[in-house]
Amino acid sequence: MTISETPVAISTVTVSIDGADVTIPEGATLLDACTKAGVDTPTICYAENLTPVNACRVCVVEVENSRTLVPSCSREAEEGMVVQTDSERVRHSRKMVLEFLGSGTDLSQAPQLAPYMEHYGAEPDRYGPEPERMNEDVKVQDDLYIRDYDKCVLCYKCVEACGDDAQHTFAISMSGRGFGARISTEFDATLPDSACVYCGNCVAVCPTNALQFKTEFDLRAVDNWREEEQSVTRTVCSYCGVGCNLELHVQDDTIVKVTSPNDHSVTSGHLCIKGRFGWQYVQPTITTK
16 A cells, blocks of 8 residues: 555544534534434524624524534534533524514515524514615616625624635725714725725625626516526536536526535535626626516
8 A cells, every 4th residue: 555545544523412422523613513403493604605703693602601603604513512502592592693683674586484483483673563674775876786785694704705705805804883884995985995805706706696696686676586486507608618507597598696605515505707797798688676
């Protein structure tokens, strides 16, 4: 056996998840352990192709002998940890987080959160019949994508995708304080005047549709966005030789948006402006009727 053929031993740790022992590679997170144990853990700010930032706290779990609940998405699993994912303390915390989000933001285009709202008995209207909103006009500054702050939950995923995790453009960051906090360009410049390179990676990771393709926005405006009827076809970007995979979302024989699979070895879900938005040559016009 040559040196290159020598098997590499993988260190593992074993933790208890709701009473069941789970063995995972050393360095894996508690969320990885929960997933392996078959536990459905709610997440908002987490994405497999981004660095965890612990912003939403909806994935918290209870670890024995820990004073506080810990975010499972970033907490590294340690040998012998005893974890509860459905204790009263965990359920109450998740319920409160979901209620706070629902009372301050428009989650109507985040259907993945509805089952968790029901499961944890979250009632955002407890804080008033009229949810507090920023009530700002949707920012439409180009023909590529829009920004709707009423839907933003400040998960920070767009900032990560624009920064070290993908694009390294650093065109956006957190701005303001308290209820006025928002994701913004430098000095609140318009997107065309900012450092934005229109890769659209921020749009791809947004969990609430606060960022969305202009094509989708226009179709929704005329009540013609029919996601359940759309087909998704994987292909290879035709612009260069890198080999980025694209997922073409097609409705009525028309491409309405383009994404990329998170597990693709080339893109990890990220694209450039050509791959994300440069498909108009396939069809000269887009109709919203």
